[in-house]
Amino acid sequence: MNDQLTSWGHYPSAPQTGHSCAWRSDLEQHLQRLNDTYGTTLPFGNGRSYGDSCLASSDHVLHLRSLNRFVEADWQTGEICAEAGVTLGEILQLSIPRGWFLDVTPGTRHVTLGGALANDVHGKNHHRRGTFASSVLSFGLHRSAQPPMVCSPVENPQWFAATIGGLGLTGIISWVSIRLRKIESSLIDTIRMRFDHLGEFFALSAELDPVHEYSVAWIDCLAKGREQGRGVFTVGTHSEQGPLQVESSRSLRIPIRPPLSLVNPLSLNIFNRSYWHLQPAGRERQTTPYSSFFYPLDRIERWNRVYGRKGFQQFQCVLPESVAEVALAQLLKSIAASGTGSFLAVLKRCGDFVSPGLLSFPMPGTSLALDFPQNSVLTNTLLPRLDAIVREAGGRLYPAKDAHMSGSDFRRAYPAWEQLETMRDPALISRFWERVTR
């Protein structure tokens, strides 16, 4: 059956026809048929990428969510193997009661194994564990007109490196084997506190990151003048006490996409001011269910609809350590002056882990991520200004979130793109890849 699929940000608006594949043994035949009929295609996981990296140039994607079977699991060692369409949430449902958790998880559990690998996603523990690649033992790769291969650090290592963070361009990932981490409880011990400026954020991060597994901050992107750079810092560690309990956090659904964005300067200002003031000034310790710690947005199903019919763009950059504080101040100043911004502005220090992935996004430094309602001022004025600051600082943008970066910025920031292009399966190409490489 064919489905209509979109990216998470609904921008660019390019509905994809999804051609579902339910059996690994059918992958070759599906790839061949799509290639013969539409010229090219692209693997599609669960559409949690924001921009156009999950959209096929042909607008016909190979939808892999139905490859959703577990292949094997060793609950003594925490090594599991599952088909590429299995989501991280489905893994947690099985693994938590047995005392195992994901080693690295992004901010939503509705991501497939294939999608997590193809974007080499990172989470709140990048400073301790690096990216998703650090937990990947091996995977299966189908390239058009070639026998399937097994890829690992020792078997076909060049395909292992190119496919991790390879944006779905090197072939179809059919199964993935990962290592989980042992936990005693599904609860997270957290410490949360406000900070008044960026200098304080960096001081808190230097003090608390080395002794906590997870670390993340919310920043008030609308604050100006003396208030600029204020936010809320949170660290967490797996609790040693408490149940091993799977939680379903979904409680609300945005039923329709309104014609206009509900996120506007007025609603943002009210939210940001009150949110900051409601946070503890001193260090507040709490024990929190894992779902509200890792996946707060998953509680609202289809929350992306609040941005209305035009959709939204996420801007996520990482800035090198030596210039991060100065460049962040410039970014925040430009954003506050524009009056636009997001409820969720996330600041996170990245560690100095080097992923095997050729095009992996994180680098040692600090990452900032914000959502902006789509409009012409964003495209023509604000994003070019932010891009110039990131360029000048020697930073880069995250392809998984991107719908606007220029080809020259991409090629400067990801010099290994040419190597990936030589390894790309000619049957696979995305709108993103076409935009930034041609």
Ligand SMILES: Cc1cc2nc3c(=O)[nH]c(=O)nc-3n(C[C@H](O)[C@H](O)[C@H](O)COP(=O)(O)OP(=O)(O)OC[C@H]3O[C@@H](n4cnc5c(N)ncnc54)[C@H](O)[C@@H]3O)c2cc1C
């Ligand atoms: C609320 C929210 C929070 C997020 N938080 C984070 C975060 O903290 N850190 C982070 O790094 N990212 C984060 N993301 C982004 C998300 O983790 C990535 O975009 C992820 O790759 C999406 O996976 P998906 O299964 O939805 O794949 P899709 O978005 O459908 O596809 C992503 C890429 O993977 C490729 N792909 C998918 N399946 C396969 C396959 N079987 N074989 C080969 N290629 C494949 C696609 O071609 C595409 O290039 C977040 C997204 C949301 C919506």
